Amino acid sequence: MNTQSNTYTIIYSSIMVLVVGAALAFVYQVLKPAQDENVANDKRQQILSAIHVVAPEGQVKDTYNKYITEEFLTDIKGGRTDGDAFGVDMASEVKKAEGERKLPVFVAATDDGKTVYVLPVYGAGLWGPIWGYVAVEDDGDTIYGAYFSHSGETPGLGAEIATENFQSQFVGKELYKDGKFRSVDVKKAGQVPVDDADYVDAISGGTITSTGVQSMLADCLKLYDAFLNNLQTEKK
């Protein structure tokens, strides 16, 4: 047979693509459940990081169930709605109108006996998305802990938002000033926020990522305003 003819080449490549495509689809189907479980566990560990808990290897799910006592959705009016809080895809949520967004809340009982509310945030860095989880204490104001991650910020610069050094700055900061939501700003050394908000130090050389964190916090957390106000009223 002439293996150099055009007909042969076309048939050969068609069959090759079909065989390889089928093989890859099969592998994907077989491994999908295990991969989904890993992604879910990764998300659980991220939520736990916001309350300063590191799950032992292989026990992420158990640890998560131990600390996270409740998951629910809220909306811009602060009411509770039913739904799967853990399954909410933040990337598609942030594109919706503010009034229609599902706002997940993860309630955690910490080792020091506090009840904290872990709120997911999602925004844009320099090269791609950045996201995180902010744990707010039951006074609806004080930050208990924060966790940030990114998909491809510059190592050593923007990527520093994923480090303990940056994240630990947020502990104890307050989201409200004189009863008004102010978020927490991320400022270069020497600058202070104009509206008296609490602030943390930005990352040198990571200005766009730092600003991204600041607007991510402001944009996502302000939607929880009603929910946090309820907490504040309950506490008083």
Place this chain on the structure above:
Amino acid sequence: MLSKISKEALLGPLSRNNPVLVQILGICSCLAVTAKLEPAIVMGISVTAITAFSNLIISLIRNTIPNNIRIIVQLVVVAALVIIVDQILKAYNYEMSKALSVFIGLIITNCILMGRLEAFALSNKPWPSFLDGVGNGLGYAIILIVVAFFRELLGSGTLFGWHVIPQSFYDMGYSNNGLMILPPMALVTVGCIIWWHRSRNKDLQEP
């Protein structure tokens, strides 16, 4: 058990014909994944599996491949294997898959693969081709592991994440060399290994 050609195919790449040291192939990933031992080993195993099986598959179908699309056929086979390895890592070793991130996907651009397919698998029988793939993969893995050993030991004071440098050293003023963690030091380390290797194999020295 092994014929002469098979033996040469398997053992040659470990030293005399090492892909990294002598052919200077696959340097890029060698710099990227060698800051710690564990990712280096996983990367070495992945590359070995992919070189071995892509060599085997290409050698099995070498007489049917139309010559004008042979590079495309090679790419499809390699890409499929790389995706399979990536998917397996995501399913069974998620942490490692996150640590290696894009470098698993970039195995497809590893020069060792296409180099061996063109140079060996297209003109040899399946069994020697398979051994050639294993040999080249292992030759690459060995260098990765040696480089990672020195980088992790000197850079972090650990091996496989365990502290091996005793606290008393630190008390006496020893400190980890942060520069070792950065990619440029991988290049320098590879350079030192090549230097040592050339000094042992004088006939490899370029005049």
